Amino acid sequence: MYATNYHRASSVEDAVKLASANDEAKYLSGGQTLLPTMKQRLAAPSDLVDLRHVSGLKGISVSGGSIRIGAATTHAEVASSTEIASACPGLAHLAAHIGDPHVRHMGTIGGSIANNDPAADYPAGLMALNATIVTNKRSIGADDFFTGMFDTALEDGELIVAVEIKAPSKSGYAKFPNPASRYAMTGVFVAKHGDGSVRVAVTGAGSGGVFRQSDIEQALASNFSAGALDGITVDDSDLMSDIHASSAYRANLVKVMAKRAVAAAG
Amino acid sequence: MANVSMTVNGRSVSGQCEDRTLLVQFIRENLGLTGTHVGCDTSQCGACVVHVDGKAVKSCTMLAAQADGSEVVTIEGLSSGGELHPVQAAFREHHGLQCGFCTPGMIMSAVDMIKRHDGQLDEKTVRQELEGNICRCTGYHNIVKAVLDAASKMGEGAKVAAE
Numbered sequence A: 001m002y003a004t005n006y007h008r009a010s011s012v013e014d015a016v017k018l019a020s021a022n023d024e025a026k027y028l029s030g031g032q033t034l035l036p037t038m039k040q041r042l043a044a045p046s047d048l049v050d051l052r053h054v055s056g057l058k059g060i061s062v063s064g065g066s067i068r069i070g071a072a073t074t075h076a077e078v079a080s081s082t083e084i085a086s087a088c089p090g091l092a093h094l095a096a097h098i099g100d101p102h103v104r105h106m107g108t109i110g111g112s113i114a115n116n117d118p119a120a121d122y123p124a125g126l127m128a129l130n131a132t133i134v135t136n137k138r139s140i141g142a143d144d145f146f147t148g149m150f151d152t153a154l155e156d157g158e159l160i161v162a163v164e165i166k167a168p169s170k171s172g173y174a175k176f177p178n179p180a181s182r183y184a185m186t187g188v189f190v191a192k193h194g195d196g197s198v199r200v201a202v203t204g205a206g207s208g209g210v211f212r213q214s215d216i217e218q219a220l221a222s223n224f225s226a227g228a229l230d231g232i233t234v235d236d237s238d239l240m241s242d243i244h245a246s247s248a249y250r251a252n253l254v255k256v257m258a259k260r261a262v263a264a265a266g
Numbered sequence B: 001m002a003n004v005s006m007t008v009n010g011r012s013v014s015g016q017c018e019d020r021t022l023l024v025q026f027i028r029e030n031l032g033l034t035g036t037h038v039g040c041d042t043s044q045c046g047a048c049v050v051h052v053d054g055k056a057v058k059s060c061t062m063l064a065a066q067a068d069g070s071e072v073v074t075i076e077g078l079s080s081g082g083e084l085h086p087v088q089a090a091f092r093e094h095h096g097l098q099c100g101f102c103t104p105g106m107i108m109s110a111v112d113m114i115k116r117h118d119g120q121l122d123e124k125t126v127r128q129e130l131e132g133n134i135c136r137c138t139g140y141h142n143i144v145k146a147v148l149d150a151a152s153k154m155g156e157g158a159k160v161a162a163e
């Protein structure tokens, strides 16, 4: 790891100020992506602004069907929240299957979506749930937030403060983990919303990162059951092909994981 | 340079290190507690697991400066008064180790796992929860047996204590 300067932020304003003081500064949340990347010398921020002690970035609140999760809330906290388990069980299941227990104790929702790894789990959940990403400057809809592989709508120094979700009537997530890394080789989140619409988002498979699968959305909007997907063929032209799986294999996984996610949503 | 102070195994310690110093380096090199191991470069093997403020974390994926002000427990802090911790005793009893390199991390993870599940564990859960700990020798079988045995013994102990 190259040398860096550590700063501990005490508030949202303090964090933004510390980060803006240097062009090459980066926020450090759970560190479960940034520190491994720095150890490999693939990232070399001059300054790290630690968000773990900013109380304004933490915690889960659920009231009247509105869910708010602070950006520095850990995967373990989301996975073990009884409020999330009842308001949005698919999201609790998703968080419980990220990495391993140690990673879940440190890694955070804000760090995961800021990074937007094409195989990360949260981007699929937030896109299917039509979440709003609240930053220190504005609110961004999930469809506009995730702009491509490792790419988001965040500007330099912009800080994610929280994620807001309207509780869906049904939600489910199914992931086929890469047998070695446990990241999603394909993961599908399905959400049926209060107005009857269905959103389906896929991670781990798209060559441009997380995306919505409209054929599956339409089929489920008229009949929300796994059987409704029997006749679907997923087009593999924009899917990834690598040593782990071909695009045709991933296309089949999209369908199979979507069916499992619907079955889990009940 | 960072000045860091923390409680490690019940003892207040402080020291100076670079801001980029990993918690595991601080524990091994500044404090001389070499029970915590480094088995990989990629945050995947779990040989470095310690407890920070009561939670199992990979000490190779946290800066010492991030742990400033925290309570840390390492493998050296588990036994008390010359008695092995029940998880350590179960690993010995069930041959849960061969070369022993992964063992400190396995045991720290097992203690955390048993606590989070209130001692209520089955084989499938133990195998799933060991996702972040890699062993090159044992094939995991005896590790799983040791964790299950320790969980049931600690569960009984907790019940007896409550009665």
Ligand SMILES: Cc1cc2nc3c(=O)[nH]c(=O)nc-3n(C[C@H](O)[C@H](O)[C@H](O)COP(=O)(O)OP(=O)(O)OC[C@H]3O[C@@H](n4cnc5c(N)ncnc54)[C@H](O)[C@@H]3O)c2cc1C
Binding pocket: A026, A027, A028, A029, A030, A031, A032, A033, A034, A035, A036, A051, A071, A072, A097, A098, A099, A100, A103, A106, A107, A108, A109, A110, A111, A112, A114, A115, A117, A119, A120, A121, A122, A154, A158, A159, A160, A161, A181, A182, A183, A184, B042, B043, B044
């Ligand atoms: C062994 C291992 C297995 C893993 N398996 C999985 C898996 O199965 N699925 C999965 O989805 N992930 C997995 N991860 C990644 C993990 O979920 C990370 O926690 C997550 O990707 C990043 O979150 P973090 O809080 O650790 O962020 P950090 O590493 O601290 O930061 C990541 C990036 O986000 C930026 N950032 C952080 N917080 C904010 C904020 N509030 N506003 C703006 N920018 C911010 C940082 O500057 C940095 O660029 C794994 C990681 C490891 C080490």
Ligand code: FES
Binding pocket: B037, B038, B039, B040, B041, B042, B043, B044, B045, B046, B047, B048, B049, B058, B059, B060, B061
């Ligand atoms: S040394 Fe920490 S995970 Fe391998």
Ligand code: FES
Binding pocket: B096, B097, B098, B099, B100, B101, B102, B103, B134, B135, B136, B137, B138
């Ligand atoms: S006993 Fe050798 S690595 Fe586990």
